Structures are given as C-alpha cells and as structure tokens.
Amino acid sequence: MEAQIEALLELRNLTTVFPLKRGVVQAVTGVDLTLGRGEILGLVGESGCGKSVTMLSILRLVPYPGQTVAHGVVFEGRDLLKLPPGEMRKVRGRDIAMIFQDPMSTLNPVFSIGEQIGESMRIHGLLDGVGLRLPWPFDRSSRRAERERVLQMLAEVGIPAPAEASRRYPHEYSGGMQQRALIAIALSCEPKVLLADEPTTALDVTVQAQIMDLLNRINRERGTSIILVTHDLGLAAEFCQNIAVMYAGRIVEKGATDKVTEDPRHPYTHGLLACIPRIRGERKKLDPIPGAVPDLINLPPGCAFHPRCSFARQECLGHDIPLVEVEPGRVVRCILYTETR
Ligand SMILES: Nc1ncnc2c1ncn2[C@@H]1O[C@H](COP(=O)(O)OP(=O)(O)O)[C@@H](O)[C@H]1O
Ligand SMILES: [Mg+2]
Structure with a gap:
C-alpha cells in the first residue's frame, strides 16, 4: 500500500494552468501523488485529463504560457520547483527521464x-x-x-x-x-525515475506487450521507479502497484491496484473499468462512458464528471469536493463518500 513504500518523488498540491485569451486552461489542479522507490505507479484517465501536463510539470517543461505552482515537487528531499535552471537540467535525464508521448517527434x-x-x-x-x-x-x-x-x-x-x-x-x-x-x-x-507517457499507445498489441515487459524488467532489474501514464486502466492494472485515476485535471481516486480495480469507488473509475475488454472469463458488454472530457477552460467548482455521472445530483455542483480517505491509503473524490462521514 502507498504509505508503506519510501517516497522517492512527491507532488504536493500541484497546479498547472495555461492563461489563454479565451480563458484559463486548468490542465492540472491540486494534484498530490507519491511515487515510491522501486514502484510502478499508474496515472490513468482519458485523453485530455491532464496526465501529460502533470509529467511535464515535474520536469518544468510545461510550454509557455503554462504556469506551475505547488507546495512542492519533492525529489529525494529537494523541491524541483525551487532549483536553479542549471541544477534542474542535471535532474532532467540523469535523475528523472521521460519517454514522451509521441516517439516520432x-x-x-x-x-x-x-x-x-x-x-x-x-x-x-x-x-x-x-x-x-x-x-x-x-x-x-x-x-x-x-x-x-x-x-x-x-x-x-x-x-x-x-x-x-x-x-x-x-x-x-x-x-x-x-x-x-x-x-x-x-x-x-x-535515471532513478522514468516518466513513461503512453509508451505503448501507438503500437499494436503484441509489440505493446513486449514494450511493457521491457519496462517491467527495467523496474525489476535496475530498480527504476516508473510512472506509467496511460488511458488504459487494464494496462495499468497489469503492471502497477498503485493507481491514480485522473479526471479533468484532478485525481479522483487513488489506491492499491487490486482495490481500485476490484472495488472501484469513483463512478469515473467504474466507467473506465466497464470499457476494458476481457479475453478470459465471461464476455461482458462493453460500456463506454457517455459524453466526453470537458474543455478545461474556466472549470466551475464542483465535480467536473457530473454531466456524465449516473449518480449526479445538485450537491455535486458549486463547491470543491475533497479527496476523502475511504480506507487507509485509499482516497476518493466524490460526494458519495463525503456525506457518509
Ligand atoms: N501548450 C498548451 N497550451 C494550452 N493548453 C494546453 C497545452 N498543453 C495542454 N493543454 C491543455 O491541457 C489539458 C490537459 O492536456 P494533457 O495533459 O495533454 O492531457 P492528457 O495527457 O491526459 O491527454 C488539455 O485540456 C489540453 O488542451
Ligand atoms: Mg497525454
């Protein structure tokens, strides 16, 4: 479980915005994440949820006019956001390397x-x-x-x-x-940390399996800690110890992989699981989540998932919904869990 591993990289309340003429893109909002030493952590969510911007924020590579603020991006005790540029360059590649989403470019x-x-x-x-x-x-x-x-x-x-x-x-x-x-x-x-942004998305399934085996071997043999960014919850379930589910720039659920996949709490996680085809076991109808990821410009307070959620009600709107610890090491951001406390 998350709390038991030694933290190697910690994001504390990380927020990255792009102030544009037509409004502020709230790409990442208040993200807390901990990558343990030797861990493979999954960061999962549909396209446009803010996963890549989160990774770029860690390395301070968010393109202009993007701005990152946080209580810290702490790597081995140092806050990366406070390092002088020369020091940051040494961290990039040498301590923390990234496999970018588009290999060809x-x-x-x-x-x-x-x-x-x-x-x-x-x-x-x-x-x-x-x-x-x-x-x-x-x-x-x-x-x-x-x-x-x-x-x-x-x-x-x-x-x-x-x-x-x-x-x-x-x-x-x-x-x-x-x-x-x-x-x-x-x-x-x-590097001690590898940020792998959709490393297999452009590949067909057999090649995808080979690349995942390679990343897994690197993790085991070299002890490299990995953040696996993917829109595929099934892939993350297979390779990660912990999973963080992201929606509209926020973490909506986080916990040990078996808990998140066997007993998902957030309606969005439920939705992602219903989209995974199974080869073994009974054939289930695949249920895509209705609707699409919202435009992250000038997001109102409240739950950004509510227009797609079958549990949505009035209380989901108008105020920020906190992450609630539903069991040790397991947090969920949903009105269903704030009320029962
Ligand atoms: N350079 C940029 N300028 C303005 N908005 C951006 C930029 N890069 C990303 N965004 C916005 O940030 C949001 C999150 O994008 P991204 O992190 O790439 O999502 P994901 O990787 O989960 O698919 C999107 O709404 C995207 O349009
Ligand atoms: Mg991306």
Whole structure:
C-alpha cells in the first residue's frame, strides 16, 4: 500500500494552468501523488485529463504560457520547483527521464540512433562518471567507451544486431523499435525515475506487450521507479502497484491496484473499468462512458464528471469536493463518500 513504500518523488498540491485569451486552461489542479522507490505507479484517465501536463510539470517543461505552482515537487528531499535552471537540467535525464508521448517527434530524423543515445550520455557526462567532459570531441578511448555503452544499451532494450542498428536512422525503425530506442535514450543516464507517457499507445498489441515487459524488467532489474501514464486502466492494472485515476485535471481516486480495480469507488473509475475488454472469463458488454472530457477552460467548482455521472445530483455542483480517505491509503473524490462521514 502507498504509505508503506519510501517516497522517492512527491507532488504536493500541484497546479498547472495555461492563461489563454479565451480563458484559463486548468490542465492540472491540486494534484498530490507519491511515487515510491522501486514502484510502478499508474496515472490513468482519458485523453485530455491532464496526465501529460502533470509529467511535464515535474520536469518544468510545461510550454509557455503554462504556469506551475505547488507546495512542492519533492525529489529525494529537494523541491524541483525551487532549483536553479542549471541544477534542474542535471535532474532532467540523469535523475528523472521521460519517454514522451509521441516517439516520432522526439527522435531527431537527421542523426543515427547510435548518435542520439551517445549524445544523451554525453550531455549528462556519464561516460567517465565525473560530470561533463570538455573539451569535446573526446579522445579515441572515450569514443570507444561511448560506442560500447551505446551498443550495450541497444542490446538491453532488445534491439537486434546492435552494431548495425546503431548506424540506422529513426525512419528505418519500426514503431516498436523506435519506442525501444527512446527507452534506450531515457535509460542511458541511468535515471532513478522514468516518466513513461503512453509508451505503448501507438503500437499494436503484441509489440505493446513486449514494450511493457521491457519496462517491467527495467523496474525489476535496475530498480527504476516508473510512472506509467496511460488511458488504459487494464494496462495499468497489469503492471502497477498503485493507481491514480485522473479526471479533468484532478485525481479522483487513488489506491492499491487490486482495490481500485476490484472495488472501484469513483463512478469515473467504474466507467473506465466497464470499457476494458476481457479475453478470459465471461464476455461482458462493453460500456463506454457517455459524453466526453470537458474543455478545461474556466472549470466551475464542483465535480467536473457530473454531466456524465449516473449518480449526479445538485450537491455535486458549486463547491470543491475533497479527496476523502475511504480506507487507509485509499482516497476518493466524490460526494458519495463525503456525506457518509
Ligand atoms: N501548450 C498548451 N497550451 C494550452 N493548453 C494546453 C497545452 N498543453 C495542454 N493543454 C491543455 O491541457 C489539458 C490537459 O492536456 P494533457 O495533459 O495533454 O492531457 P492528457 O495527457 O491526459 O491527454 C488539455 O485540456 C489540453 O488542451
Ligand atoms: Mg497525454
């Protein structure tokens, strides 16, 4: 359960907004999340719920005019929001790496995969283990060391024939291999935390399973803590110890995976579960949640899910609904649980 693992990364009351001409986009509102050391945490919700912006906020990569405020984004005792830019650059990649949602736009088309992995290692000065090596270019022995590390990384993420593969360009890779290459880039600096934003969404199911196995192995063997961002609650259920469900920029339910999936409390979590196809067991009719994620501009107080919720009533509107602890380590943001207290 959440409380029992040592916290490695903690988001405290994180809020990120985009003030636009037509209004303020409330992309992330008051999010509390704790990633334990060695944990895989699932952040789940439909597209447009604020998952990617939450991840970008951790790394302070929210694009202009986005603004993040929080009581803290605490990583190993340091508040990342207060670090000077130079320190923050060291954290990015080296302590916390991100696999961005769209692999094709992250890889640079004009450099070979090997060059891109080497570059990432170089930036973080990991080749000699003592910070940045200047002047560049390296002498011959450090070039050889870099090349060996690159090939080792490619092999580790399951890219066949690493020597040949390292000379290839992104467009020569399949979608699955591009995703593996991105994981290799992210891992090349041996980060403690990996933010994996929809790492398998663009892939077909067999490749999806392979990539998830790879992430799982990285977690087990290297002890890398992972936030798995996905719209697929079934995927999160399979790989995560804890799950946080996000809707319209807020966490609406959070707890141990078996609790959240076997005994969901928030109507939105119920809805997500009803959308998961099952291969084993009885065939159930799939029930998509009616309606769509709201526009996050100028959201009124109250529950943003209410227009899609079969339990909705007057009290759901007009005031913020708190997260209520329904059992130890398990919180839900719904009027159904605030009243019974
Ligand atoms: N650069 C941006 N400018 C304005 N709004 C943005 C920007 N990036 C994201 N948003 C808005 O923030 C909200 C959350 O987006 P996002 O985090 O990408 O959702 P998810 O990853 O859950 O699909 C959306 O309403 C989106 O339109
Ligand atoms: Mg996203």
